[in-house]
Amino acid sequence: MDEVRKVAPVESARYVAHLPFTAGDLSSALIFARTLVRSLAFLDELDGGEATVTYEDEQDVHHRVFCSQLVANGRRCERRPDHEGSCQPRGGLRS
Template sequence: MLTTPSDRSNEVTRDLLSAVRLARVVARWASVLAQTDPGETTVSAEDAQHLRHRVFCDTLLPEGRRCLLRADHDGPCTRRPARF
């Protein structure tokens, strides 16, 4: 089966979104350990490790911890993600 560049681009986008979701789950779970900082979590393709995609917002909050919302969130930064 032949794939077009558009198909490949869609596949890469889906893979990136899946990787970001998995990284968020792992980073939040690991945040119970005092020495971890979920704000530093990034994902990259295996063959493009120089191109990193940040998982969480990098804003440092007044209490010295980082925002736990996604990297491109709207609205104010917070340590607690909104529950819907």
């Protein structure tokens, strides 16, 4: 039987996963990214409020997917950037 090894706790570091995809235009790319983040919102490790989209050949120009202002209970606003009206959490982007 294999020996179980105890590993010392390690402080978590933040990483960014780059996941290329195709879309017809920036608006469609942002919709895709919003849908992807919301479908993965159950993962505590995901900070969807920080999601951005870039053109493949312009990766230094980031387009925010969500407003991401902090609102009640440590949640982030899930409305689009530059939205009208007040910020509000709609489903649970974590800070």
